[in-house]
Amino acid sequence: MNIIFLGPPGAGKGTQAQRICDELGIPQISTGDILRRAVKDETPVGLKAKEYMEAGKLVPDEILVEIIRDRLAQDDCKTGYILDGFPRTVPQAEALEKIADIDVVVELAVDDEALIRRLSGRRVCLKCGATYHVSTLGDKTTCDKCGETLIQRKDDNADTVKNRLEVYHNQTAPLISFYSGKGLLKSFDGMQDINAVYASIMQVLGNRA
Numbered sequence: 001m002n003i004i005f006l007g008p009p010g011a012g013k014g015t016q017a018q019r020i021c022d023e024l025g026i027p028q029i030s031t032g033d034i035l036r037r038a039v040k041d042e043t044p045v046g047l048k049a050k051e052y053m054e055a056g057k058l059v060p061d062e063i064l065v066e067i068i069r070d071r072l073a074q075d076d077c078k079t080g081y082i083l084d085g086f087p088r089t090v091p092q093a094e095a096l097e098k099i100a101d102i103d104v105v106v107e108l109a110v111d112d113e114a115l116i117r118r119l120s121g122r123r124v125c126l127k128c129g130a131t132y133h134v135s136t137l138g139d140k141t142t143c144d145k146c147g148e149t150l151i152q153r154k155d156d157n158a159d160t161v162k163n164r165l166e167v168y169h170n171q172t173a174p175l176i177s178f179y180s181g182k183g184l185l186k187s188f189d190g191m192q193d194i195n196a197v198y199a200s201i202m203q204v205l206g207n208r209a
């Protein structure tokens with residue numbers, strides 16, 4: 001199954017995608033993770049992407065389309081995948097139509113106030129992509145999955161978060177009607193707790209497997 005996860009920053013896309021990919025045995029393709037790794041390794045893409053990411057702006061479409069084209073051509077994508085964070089603009093979605101057959105678009109809806117709370121307390125593992133929240137971490141400072149030290153993302157500060165939410169509403173939210181017009185959209189209440197969101201998504205995906 002080829003699946004897109006759509007939703008604002010902090011909606012829980014990464015949290016759910018990682019769990020569902022483990023369950024279904026398919027790769028999670030997070031363009032945010034791919035870009036952060038490129039920035040860390042100072043690759044040509046990373047050098048170009050860095051300032052956009054730090055400002056909470058979208059990295060140019062051409063760069064993202066190239067990344068996705070390469071990634072989807074790899075062998076592990078043959079049995080399906082979850083795209084987590086791509087597409088984020090209508091031109092990206094149009095480019096994707098030429099290279100992939102998408103089966104379902106999972107939309108997670110969460111209100112802005114909750115998003116700000118989630119993003120300001122988010123802690124991430126740059127090694128494996130796992131995501132945590134300070135409210136449930138206690139005094140733990142390392143990743144449960146791989147032992148790496150957890151960090152706060154630079155773009156998870158209040159000012160940048162405001163920009164990212166604005167960018168979402170202006171540039172990414174139009175994809176909701178784009179995909180609903182194609183009959184691919186399944187919307188979920190992302191305000192429920194993590195286990196409840198997981199159960200409702202799996203119910204829908206299970207019925208299609």
Ligand code: ADP
Nearest residue numbers: 009010031032052053057058059064085086088
């Ligand atoms: P979040 O998990 O908060 O939604 P991501 O980790 O997916 O954020 O993305 C972090 C940043 O990487 C974005 O703010 C943007 O700068 C860049 N980025 C990720 N995916 C895309 C994309 N599909 N198009 C353009 N920029 C992207």
Ligand code: ADP
Nearest residue numbers: 009010011012013014015118122132133193194
């Ligand atoms: P996204 O990938 O959409 O940007 P994440 O999966 O990184 O979102 O989640 C953002 C933050 O919110 C993380 O700190 C995560 O632990 C927390 N979170 C995710 N899902 C929920 C939920 N259903 N209820 C409360 N907090 C959540």
Ligand code: ZN
Nearest residue numbers: 125128143146
């Ligand atoms: Zn980890």
